[in-house]
Amino acid sequence: xxxxxxxxxxxxxxxxxxxxxxxxxxxxxxxxxxxxxxxxxxxxxxxxxxxxxxxxxxxxxxxxxxxxxxxxxxxxxxxxxxxxxxxxxxxxxxxxxxxxxxxxxxxxxxxxxxxxxxxxxxxxxxxxxxxxxxxxxxxxxxxxxxxxxxxxxxxxxxxxxxxxxxxxxxxxxxxxxxxxxxxxxxxxxxxxxxxxxxxxxxxxxxxxxxxxxxxxxxxxxxxxxxxxxxxxxxxxxxxxxxxxxxxxxxxxxxxxxxxxxxxxxxxxxxxxxxxxxxxxxxxxxxxxxxxxxxxxxxxxxxxxxxxxxxxxxxxxxxxxxxxxxxxxxxxxxxxxxxxxxxxxxxxxxxxxxxxxxxxxxxxxxxxxxxxxxxxxxxxxxxxxxxxxxxxxxxxxxxxxxxxxxxxxxxxxxxxxxxxxxxxxxxxxxxxxxxxxxxxxxxxxxxxxxxxxxxxxxxxxxxxxxxxxxxxxxxxxxxxxxxxxxxxxxxxxxxxxxxxxxxxxxxxxxxxxxxxxxxxxxxxxxxxxxxxxxxxxxxxxxxxxxxxxxxxxxxxxxxxxxxxxxxxxxxxxxxxxx
Amino acid sequence: xxxxxxxxxxxxxxxxxxxxxxxxxxxxxxxxxxxxxxxxxxxxxxxxxxxxxxxxxxxxxxxxxxxxxxxxxxxxxxxxxxxxxxxxxxxxxxxxxxxxxxxxxxxxxxxxxxxxxxxxxxxxxxxxxxxxxxxxxxxxxxxxxxxxxxxxxxxxxxxxxxxxxxxxxx
Numbered sequence: 001x002x003x004x005x006x007x008x009x010x011x012x013x014x015x016x017x018x019x020x021x022x023x024x025x026x027x028x029x030x031x032x033x034x035x036x037x038x039x040x041x042x043x044x045x046x047x048x049x050x051x052x053x054x055x056x057x058x059x060x061x062x063x064x065x066x067x068x069x070x071x072x073x074x075x076x077x078x079x080x081x082x083x084x085x086x087x088x089x090x091x092x093x094x095x096x097x098x099x100x101x102x103x104x105x106x107x108x109x110x111x112x113x114x115x116x117x118x119x120x121x122x123x124x125x126x127x128x129x130x131x132x133x134x135x136x137x138x139x140x141x142x143x144x145x146x147x148x149x150x151x152x153x154x155x156x157x158x159x160x161x162x163x164x165x166x167x168x169x170x171x172x173x174x175x176x177x178x179x180x181x182x183x184x185x186x187x188x189x190x191x192x193x194x195x196x197x198x199x200x201x202x203x204x205x206x207x208x209x210x211x212x213x214x215x216x217x218x219x220x221x222x223x224x225x226x227x228x229x230x231x232x233x234x235x236x237x238x239x240x241x242x243x244x245x246x247x248x249x250x251x252x253x254x255x256x257x258x259x260x261x262x263x264x265x266x267x268x269x270x271x272x273x274x275x276x277x278x279x280x281x282x283x284x285x286x287x288x289x290x291x292x293x294x295x296x297x298x299x300x301x302x303x304x305x306x307x308x309x310x311x312x313x314x315x316x317x318x319x320x321x322x323x324x325x326x327x328x329x330x331x332x333x334x335x336x337x338x339x340x341x342x343x344x345x346x347x348x349x350x351x352x353x354x355x356x357x358x359x360x361x362x363x364x365x366x367x368x369x370x371x372x373x374x375x376x377x378x379x380x381x382x383x384x385x386x387x388x389x390x391x392x393x394x395x396x397x398x399x400x401x402x403x404x405x406x407x408x409x410x411x412x413x414x415x416x417x418x419x420x421x422x423x424x425x426x427x428x429x430x431x432x433x434x435x436x437x438x439x440x441x442x443x444x445x446x447x448x449x450x451x452x453x454x455x456x457x458x459x460x461x462x463x464x465x466x467x468x469x470x471x472x473x474x475x476x477x478x479x480x481x482x483x484x485x486x487x488x489x490x491x492x493x494x495x496x497x498x499x500x501x502x503x504x505x506x507x508x509x510x511x512x513x514x515x516x517x518x519x520x521x522x523x524x525x526x527x528x529x530x531x532x533x534x535x536x537x538x539x540x541x542x543x544x545x546x547x548x549x550x551x552x553x554x555x556x557x558x559x560x561x562x563x564x565x566x567x568x569x570x571x572x573x574x575x576x577x
Numbered sequence: 578x579x580x581x582x583x584x585x586x587x588x589x590x591x592x593x594x595x596x597x598x599x600x601x602x603x604x605x606x607x608x609x610x611x612x613x614x615x616x617x618x619x620x621x622x623x624x625x626x627x628x629x630x631x632x633x634x635x636x637x638x639x640x641x642x643x644x645x646x647x648x649x650x651x652x653x654x655x656x657x658x659x660x661x662x663x664x665x666x667x668x669x670x671x672x673x674x675x676x677x678x679x680x681x682x683x684x685x686x687x688x689x690x691x692x693x694x695x696x697x698x699x700x701x702x703x704x705x706x707x708x709x710x711x712x713x714x715x716x717x718x719x720x721x722x723x724x725x726x727x728x729x730x731x732x733x734x735x736x737x738x739x740x741x742x743x744x745x746x747x
Contacts, residue, residue: 121603122610126653129599146653185595185656309647 005133005164005171006031009097010039012140018068020044020059020436022052026072027112029099031165044436044465049076051429051458053083057092058433061416062391062441064222066093066147067433073099074112077158078119082423084154085123089420090243091220093152095143102162103131103170116158125153133163133173142181150188151307152220190306192323197331199319200278200302204332205342207276207300209349210236213259216243216419217281217305223326224248224412227280230329234341237353239267241282243419246409256353260288262401262553265360265566270353271296272563279303281325284314285420294562304328359575360568362405364551367523372548375399375474378526379406382444382472385530389414391443393431395451396422398480401553403446425454431469432462442470442534449475449499449506456509462540463514470533470541471510476549477501484552488567510542519544587616588642589668589738592631592649593657596622600654604631611648614639617670619735628656632737661738668738672716673698675706677727686726693719704729 003011009032013021020042025033036043046052049071056067067087071080077098087094101110117129126146128139136159143155162168204210218227224247231238231254238248239259248255259267271277277299282288289295292314303310303317304325311320321328364376379402392407393416394400400417409415416434418426431445452473462469483497510517516536520529520543533541554569568576594600601620608615614636623630635645646658661668678686686705687697695709709719713736720731 117599118602121599122606125651183653186653307651309644309651311647312641313644 001175003173003175004031004166005136005159005173006166007035008133008136008173008175009140009159009164010035010041011175012137013041013068014039015137016140016144017065021068021070022046022055022059022433023070024049024052024072024076026076026099028073028101028161029070029076029097029159030072031161031171032070032097032099032159044432044461044467046429046461047457048455049079050082050425051432051455051461053080053094053096054086054423054426054429054455055433055436055458056094056096057083057087057090058393058416058430059437060087060092060094060433061430062413062434063437064413065437066095066144068095068097070097071099072112073101073116074114077114077116081119081123082421084120084156086418086421086423086426087154088123088125090418091152091216092154093147094154095140095147096154096156098156098158100129100158100160102168103160104162106160116156120156123154124156125151127156127158129158129160130163131160133171136163136173137176138179138181141179142183145181145183146186150190151217151305189322190324190327192304192321192328192331194331196319196321197328197335200304200321201332201335201339203276203300203302203319204234204236204278204336205340206344208344208346209274210234210276210278210346211256211270211274212236212238213271213277213279213282214238214240214244214247215280215282216241217325218244218247219281219412221281221306221325221327223280223329226326226329226333228252230333230336233333233336235346236278237270239263239271240409241285241288241419242404242417244282245404245407245415246412249410250408251410256357258404260285261290261557261559262405262555263288264362264405265555265568265572266353266356268555268557268563268566269356271299273352274299276300276302279317280329281305283310289314290557290563291561294564296563360555360572363569363571364554365571367548372476373520373523373526373545375402375476375545375547375551376406377523378472378474378545378547379403379446381526382446382530383407385527385534386444387442389441391416391431391434391438391441392446393417393427393434393443394446395427395448396424397448397450398484398551398553399446399448399451399474401481402474405553424451427451428455428462428469428471429458431471432458432467435462435467435469445469445471447471447473448480449473449477450479452506453499453504456513459510459513459515459540459542468537468540470536471515471543473506473542473544474547475506475544476547476551478549480549480551481553483549487550487552488556489558506542506544510540510544513540515540515542517542517544519546521546586637586663588635588637588645589661589666589736590633590635590646590649591659591661591738591740592633592655593623594629594631594652595654595656596627596629597654600629601631603652603654604633604649607648607652611645612639613645613648617735619737621737632735634736659740661740666738666740668712668736669710670713670716670736671734672709672720673706673732674709674720674723674728675704675730676723677703677729678705679703682726686723689719689722693722695719
């Protein structure tokens, strides 16, 4: 059947099962927007291309399906560079389609031309510049295959205008119902080596102080249930990194919570004192290890990852296991069931862990009457007033750390944040994407005022497209995390971190974008405001919580120091020997 | 040149890639992005028109070779990577060099050149252009031999290499 490139592109997306895409049209991509009118695919018109990318990421993280965004050439392509890099660092499956100037104009510095594939080569899992209309169906199939298999990641497809423009003969192609992918250099091996599993199990059986170190790979491989089985079978405690919050229930007795720079004392210290780190889908990020030379020096390492380049990249494993996390866990469970979990006495280790938990819980000083709200208090109230499967999407900074620390994540895929790239402004568009993917769930964005000002315009998208997310804005008038570092490491010399106490008027701004908005200053008003927000389903809600600017995120391992030097909150300093 | 310690030797990687536009840029950009150092690079088509072969000499000190190989392997267009072991591969470079030489000393140079297995390519009033193919050490030695005459211009190719067969003649 004869068709044109634009039609073929949309049909190819439909064939991949795409139900929704996020985008914004422009000159070079115009011809592809015409067939969208007749497509079943829901297109969500964003207000900035960065928003489209983060929405696709939020959608992908919440649903496990690849997120799709489509924008035009030049500035639109560069605007979506940040989400591409974000998705690359957090291994999020995403397909981004960008328009490009006509093939004959490539290289001439044409209007809205940029070298999109060149710019994005190092921040995508792969990218394509399609030069023939006939190649479109196959490339789209390959893009989805690459994005969703192995270690997932973003794939960009750059489409010159002439091959999708029906008035141009170059756009003509023969549509075929079946296309085959042809990727001779792309092999995905998810199987695991039984010998490596055997060695891993022996280490587990003999370890006195083992810890399950869980990263985002567990969520990517849909392995939360297998992990629970492994932990309960062996009785080994679990830490969940920032990318893995929710992969293991926070209320489980074996859960120690988040490790790392702002991890809780027990999670950090248990890893540090461990003699075996069973590393599953994690990558020894510097925010987890602290100073690498001093990280968990007596620990042997089992490292399971689908990406062989992660094995030994940072820390050399004693037992590397290349393969899918769930397959590896199931194989370990099976061997452990057959041969037992070993007879190593871990009583002393468990009592050390519970000792740390008793002495160093997460704490903050409640606000005194007349003082500004404590951000941790707001998050606790929000946590207690929302359904257990509420999706929380956060921005980047203090509020992100508090949300990760004080929320109780008992379900996988309920925590969405920008871990690797640390992209301010992530939360609102990511929450929108998550809500589009999971309309039946309540979705709260936990945001800071610095972040809010970067992407708040997408609340217009949310209202107009009828995507009722809720935003808890922890507004301390500062770039809070930067201020914290200046407080702690620059003698409280505040350089360019104060935003403004009254400008913008967040309530007025949110209302002008069609949201229901409230401002809360008093601790006594918090619960009622949240209850009111939870009742509203016909529009987005923004609550401007006025929080204390001097509040710091504790505990903290200062940048460049080792994980044995945890800075605890002032109230716990007496507990540190 | 021959100061490679056993732990940090240079590695010769023969990387077979899809013959598509932009693939060399992807490989080069990966090396830049990950701070791997390239000592030498050569690219050419292969016996299969869909494939090209890139021979890369990697500075083994800049990164563990397995990390270089694993990262390269993640490039979708990379089809195969061979890490050639020293002594188990034939490695060649080509040198074109113009040396300053008075007519009365031409014979000296030609004699040295014959012994090294090179060729005279072009002759000027007081200079000669020579070519030599050989393994990198051989080329280095000859280059050093020419230095006293005065090297006017020199151009060496990147190294190319193939793994040995069952029996190696040289």
